Amino acid sequence: MVKQSFLIIALAGILLTSCSVSKSARTQRNLFSGTWTLENISYENNSGNFKSVIFNDAEDICFEGSQWFFRDNNSTGRYTINQSTLCQGGDRFFRWSVVEPSQNYSSQLQFKFIDENRKDISGGYGYRLNIANLTEQNMTLKSNVSVDGQPVTIVYEFTKS
Structure with missing residues (x-):
């Protein structure tokens, strides 16, 4: 009986630690929480004028001035164009x-679209943006894309509202 109890407690401990989020990820989640304004979208690593459709939703110009809300207690949010x-x-x-950093990338914001009832509407497809900067008042996210076979980095600059 004692062996069985010990085994159950050990398995519960392993399960809890394997599902836990690191302190760094928790800190970043807390910093995301709240309302942000997307002030500017720019492009790096390539020259020229770009016009792009962001998140398979709308042109980049439509996102400037958009409001983004992140709720950290249930991992839902919305943006308003x-x-x-x-x-x-x-x-x-x-x-x-928030996806933990690995040797290939920094921490990332990951999201997928849902409906008002929190049901997946993207077929499991989502987006990842590299977290270049995240403070209590400012956030810079970046995504790497390819234009005519050449790398371009889209830079999203937010301020906390």
């Missing part, structure tokens, strides 16, 4: 997480 002649306005809902 303002309605204009170029942009289909409204809320887009997502589920998000």
Whole structure:
């Protein structure tokens, strides 16, 4: 009986530690929490003028000034694009997480689209953005893409609202 109890406690401990989030990821999750304004989208590592569709949703110009809300207690959020002649306005809902850094990349914000009822609408497909900077007031995210076979980095600059 004692052996069995010890085994159950040991397995529970292993399960809890394997599912836990590192202190660094918890800190980043807490910093994400709240409302952010996407102030600017720019491009690095290539020259020229770019026009892109971001997150398979809208043109880059539509995202400038958009409001992003991250709720850390249930990993949901939304961004709101303002309605204009170029942009289909409204809320887009997502589920998000912070992916721990590895030898190939820094910490990343990962998200996928959900509906108002928190059901996956993206077929499991999502996005990852490298966290270049994250403080209580400013955030810079980057994503690497390819344009005509050449690498381009999209830079998203946010301020806390």
